Amino acid sequence: MRDAGLVLKKVAGPYAVIVAADNGDPTIFYYAGRKGWHFLEKDGIYNGEPIDSAQAIVDLEALRKRGASFLVFTSNTAWWLAYYEQLGQYVASNATLLEASQEFKIYKLNPISQ
Secondary structure (H helix, E strand, O other): OHHHHHHHHHHOOOOOEEEEEOOOOOHHHHHHOOEEEEOOEEOOEEOOOOOOHHHHHHHHHHHHHOOOOEEEEEOOOOOHHHHOHHHHHHHHHHEEEEEEOOOEEEEEEOOOOO
């Protein structure tokens, strides 16, 4: 998570907002020096793993509407993209993969169409 945070610090502008699928661990935000939310979140607090793709997509859409511009998955959550197939398709259609390693995947979220 430290490495993901350091990469985000380089690629995300100082006012970028991050969504982190990080099991509620704030390490990414600390090293990135950026604000954001855990994914999934409820009232600003980590809310666990998604029940299904629909729940994850609704949560991510809400965060995008609140200003999120980057999405990061850790090695502990990257499996969501395959397991929650529609979430994986949604991310592929609405974000660009910027950096990937065995430890993390960082995406730049596309702007929301008006």
